[in-house]
Amino acid sequence: MTDQYEDPKFDAWLKDAARGTYHAPPTTPRDEMWSRIAAARQRRARRVIELRPWMRWVTAAAAVLALGIGIGRWTADRSSGKGTDVAVTRGVNREIDSLAGVAYQVAATQYLSRTEAFLTSFRADANRSVNTARLTRQARELLTTTQLMLDSPAANNPRLRSLLEDLELVLMQIALLNPVRDGRDRDLINEGMNQSNVLPKLRSAIPAGPVPARTEGAL
């Protein structure tokens, strides 16, 4: 039984029309995608070794232990009246370093998420001749941040440094896009991005979860 809102003839036409014309998929690029999947999985496997859950627990336990020892020494120093100032200064310095580390992680995560969204959008728009001026402006902004990140303590991590250098190159190419021969340049940039696997690397560097909160393991 059909309800009053159904129109089988229209629905059949709609199905055929949509199947034939709406986002009709091309042949699946199996091999291209597989090679990128295999490469990304290899990288993730290495990362999982670095960040296994039990290692996080061990790290957390070590941190608590260190904190306990620190507090114990500090209180002992206070009670003996020796070296109090030095211990306090060291403690404060460590805390400042720790806070700065967290701030860099937050900044890095936000920057990586923004860059991922930009490059994903760039790849998606590659054949549509989207406003070149807009693309170059965004790329320049991100390039400035990339270069600041490269000069910051966040780049002490070799994996992040390598990723930032790849991103710097891609963003520089986009920032220098020539509106006249724009299509050809975009193809070349996309080819370069595919060869260097920069997007999968970028995604694997961004921890899961909402951006402002997902700082754990960002670097």
Next chain:
Amino acid sequence: MDESTLIARVRAGDSAAERALYDAHVDRVYRLAFRLAGDDALAQDFTQETFIRAFDRLDSFRGDAAFSTWLHTITTTVVLNGLRKVKRFRQRETDIDDAREIGTVHRQAEPDLKMRLKQAIDALPEGYRTVFLMHDVEGYTHEEIGVALGVETGTSKAQLSRARAKLRAALSDFAGEWIA
């Protein structure tokens, strides 16, 4: 080789089995990603991310449902989240461009039916559009859609019915000619 054996071999680290499992399902995943995204680069990205997540989480697949159903749950999550992210980014940029181009009026050409169909489907709410594309265009059952989207089968049917009604209304002036 049946699929459960293939999955067991993938769990044991057999890379040939990984490729075989990928080959068995990649077409359907890519087709769905492409239908939803409408863009090859995005569809490839989403397909890759789907398989990466699936292989990473294969230990959590218990075999209660078919592997394809489980895989399409991951696909729809990856694609819909990815599209929301791209949409937010593009919207932000469009807002900036719109602010810069106040006073400029672009005259649109009269769209043909293909364009009207595209616009009508694009204008559907996300849930309606997803169910319509999965069911009417890619041939998923309401049961598969329900599991993939985490909704009741009845919800999927209702959303499809509403999607068709909206499309019927949007295309009423064109549809008569085509059906004839």
